[in-house]
Amino acid sequence: MRAALIVSCALLTACAVDTEPLPQVTGGNAERGRDVIREYECGVCHVIPGIPAASGRVGPALDAYARRPYIAGKFPNQPETLVRWILDAPAMAPQTAMPAIAMSHQEARDAAAYLYESD
Amino acid sequence: MPSQASSSVIHPAPNSGAELIDQLGTVLYVGGAVIFVVVMILAIWGVYGRGRTINPQRWIIGGGLVFPAVTLTVLLVYSLAVGNALTAIGTSNALQLFLECFGGGNAAANAREPSNGLLRIHVIGKQWWWEVRYEQPGNGEPVVLANEIRMPTNQAVELVLSSTDVIHSFWAPSLAGKVDMIPGRTTRLRLQTSEEGTFRALCAEYCGGQHALMMLFVVTQEPTAFNAWLAQQREPAVAPTDSFLTLGHDAFFKGECHTCHTIRGTPANGTDGPDLTHVGSRKSLAAGVLNNHIGTMAGWIAGPQEVKPGNKMPETKAFTGVELRALSAWLGSLQ
Numbered sequence: 001m002r003a004a005l006i007v008s009c010a011l012l013t014a015c016a017v018d019t020e021p022l023p024q025v026t027g028g029n030a031e032r033g034r035d036v037i038r039e040y041e042c043g044v045c046h047v048i049p050g051i052p053a054a055s056g057r058v059g060p061a062l063d064a065y066a067r068r069p070y071i072a073g074k075f076p077n078q079p080e081t082l083v084r085w086i087l088d089a090p091a092m093a094p095q096t097a098m099p100a101i102a103m104s105h106q107e108a109r110d111a112a113a114y115l116y117e118s119d
Numbered sequence: 120m121p122s123q124a125s126s127s128v129i130h131p132a133p134n135s136g137a138e139l140i141d142q143l144g145t146v147l148y149v150g151g152a153v154i155f156v157v158v159m160i161l162a163i164w165g166v167y168g169r170g171r172t173i174n175p176q177r178w179i180i181g182g183g184l185v186f187p188a189v190t191l192t193v194l195l196v197y198s199l200a201v202g203n204a205l206t207a208i209g210t211s212n213a214l215q216l217f218l219e220c221f222g223g224g225n226a227a228a229n230a231r232e233p234s235n236g237l238l239r240i241h242v243i244g245k246q247w248w249w250e251v252r253y254e255q256p257g258n259g260e261p262v263v264l265a266n267e268i269r270m271p272t273n274q275a276v277e278l279v280l281s282s283t284d285v286i287h288s289f290w291a292p293s294l295a296g297k298v299d300m301i302p303g304r305t306t307r308l309r310l311q312t313s314e315e316g317t318f319r320a321l322c323a324e325y326c327g328g329q330h331a332l333m334m335l336f337v338v339t340q341e342p343t344a345f346n347a348w349l350a351q352q353r354e355p356a357v358a359p360t361d362s363f364l365t366l367g368h369d370a371f372f373k374g375e376c377h378t379c380h381t382i383r384g385t386p387a388n389g390t391d392g393p394d395l396t397h398v399g400s401r402k403s404l405a406a407g408v409l410n411n412h413i414g415t416m417a418g419w420i421a422g423p424q425e426v427k428p429g430n431k432m433p434e435t436k437a438f439t440g441v442e443l444r445a446l447s448a449w450l451g452s453l454q
Contacts, residue, residue, distance in 0.1 A: 041409055044418030044426060058421040090444060097421070097440030099413040099447060 022066045025079040025113040027106075033114030036107045045098070049118045059098060065115040072096065082112045124336055126319035128292045132312040132339075134273070136205045136295035143201050147194075205296065205309065237277040237309070240268060244280070244287030244300040246326060247333040247430060248393060248406040253349060260383065262352045265393030266335045266406045268310075268320075269349070271342040275311040288324035291337050297323045315339050319407065328429045334407025355384025356396050356453050367449025370442040374435055382453070392432065399451040405430075416447040 034050065037043070043054025047061035060072075068077050074093055075081050084091075086108040089098040103111075131137035241252040253262040270276045280289050282300040289308060290297035298308040312318075322333040340348065359365045368385075371377065377387030383396040401411055405427055409415040421443055423432040438446060 039410075040412070041415050041418075044409060044415050045422065056418055056422055056425050058418050058425075090441075095440050097417065097438075097443045099417050099444045101414050102412065 023077070023079050023116050025083065025109050025116060028079075028083075028109035028111075028113030030110070030113040030117040032107075033110035033112070036103065036111045037114060040101060040103060040107075040111075042111070048115075062115055064119055066117075066119075072098075079112060079116070082115070083108045086111055124317040124319040125293045126291075126321070130293065132293045132314045132316070132318065134314075135293065135312040136309065137291075137293055139201045139204055140296055143198060146197070150190075150194075237275055238270070239277045239279055240270070241279045241281070242268065242289060242300070244282040244284075244289070244322065244326070244333075246284050247322070247329040247427065249333070249335045250393065251335075253352075255353070259353070262349060263381070263394035264352065264397065264401065266403055267401050268335065268337045269345060270310060270337065270339055271345040272315055272339045273311075273313050274342060275309050278308045278310060280306045280308060285326050286324050287322045287326050287333070289320060290323035291318050291320035293318045294320075294337060299324060310337065312339055315341065317402065321407075329427050332406060332408050332427050334403075336402045336407060338402070352397055352400075356382050357384070359449055359452070363445050364449045364452055366442065367445035367447070370438055370446040371449065373442075374437040374446070379432075395450060395453065397453055399453040411451075413444070413447045413451050416450055417443050420446060 043051050045056040045058035048054035049063045071077050071085050088100040089096045131141045243250040249266050251264050251268050280300040282302045287300040288297050294310050298306050318337040320335045359368045379389040379392035381388050381394045404411050404419050424434050
């Protein structure tokens with residue numbers, strides 16, 4: 001019994017070590033981010049979990065975004081990179097179809113936070 | 120979709136037809152409730168009240184004939200007056216209307232005549248959007264827009280409603296009642312309000328798969344602001360100024376968009392889809408479904424069938440990513 005307890009504790013710890021912490025956007029609020037994504041209707045082009053009618057197929061689906069290694073297949077998925085991408089994708093990838101969206105820096109941070117927290 | 124646009128029959132815009140309908144409704148509901156309560160009290164009194172004799176003849180004549188006759192006559196005249204105010208028959212006198220209705224007058228003929236002095240706006244229902252035309256005097260090209268009506272405050276305008284495919288129905292709940300748009304016929308509706316604002320309207324007659332996504336916005340402005348807007352809308356599209364917008368302009372023709380869309384000031388003169396001469400100035404895309412900005416414009420151009428399945432705008436793979444952005448930017452610049 002005691003051995004089993006020790007083994008299961010060890011297993012639990014192993015699990016905890018395996019799970020990387022989710023990326024965090026400094027100063028980003030996922031709750032507000034949901035409203036930003038709805039207001040700007042990002043779902044016209046993207047499938048986004050938790051957003052009604054976000055079923056677009058023009059751009060890639062954005063589910064499980066925290067676990068995606070790359071942004072737009074090009075840039076390592078880091079919070080600050082994602083914020084820059086949301087604000088002005090063409091500045092980073094001139095051939096992209098995603099336009100620069102006229103939103104505030106804070107709105108982009110919130111939207112990025114939502115993408116990381118939604119699955 | 121653009122929020123903050125009111126669309127409610129129980130919160131009508133001030134000095135609108137919807138307000139008259141709301142008042143008529145209130146009179147009927149409250150009056151009906153009072154009469155119901157009085158009748159119930161009398162019924163209970165009739166069962167349990169003992170030791171009193173009544174005069175049946177007085178109750179039958181009073182409650183059964185005089186009261187309904189007076190009440191219904193008053194309501195008839197009142198509701199005719201409301202109807203008169205709503206439908207622009209050309210008289211503000213309810214009694215005159217009453218006499219015309221029952222005296223073989225020509226109220227119906229008057230209803231079909233264009234009312235003098237009113238701004239007339241043609242609204243044509245299509246699956247699943249609205250064409251809106253401001254005809255110009257003489258040979259002037261009409262101002263044509265889509266999914267948006269602008270009108271001055273404190274001034275009645277007359278909508279001339281028609282359809283080119285199936286039956287639609289125009290309903291701006293905060294402004295007026297609904298009126299059907301029937302192929303081969305012309306119907307009319309008068310709109311008026313003293314409030315500056317944006318009001319949502321919708322199709323109120325099932326018209327096919329995307330009926331629920333067929334909306335428009337009625338924007339009311341001060342008369343001077345409205346006239347300035349109309350004058351500006353009369354202008355053709357200005358030529359693109361920088362190379363990026365020029366790329367968008369060229370992409371429009373490369374993608375054959377001009378087959379269906381008109382942009383005055385360019386060779387584009389298709390008539391199957393909405394006129395895009397000033398599309399950048401509109402509140403919405405896809406008939407009230409999307410806000411109008413560069414992202415939604417690009418998404419709508421590249422994937423219209425995801426937004427509104429079955430609509431007549433085809434999906435296209437004609438554009439590179441840069442062209443799609445440039446095209447969206449150019450269309451957005453057509454203010």
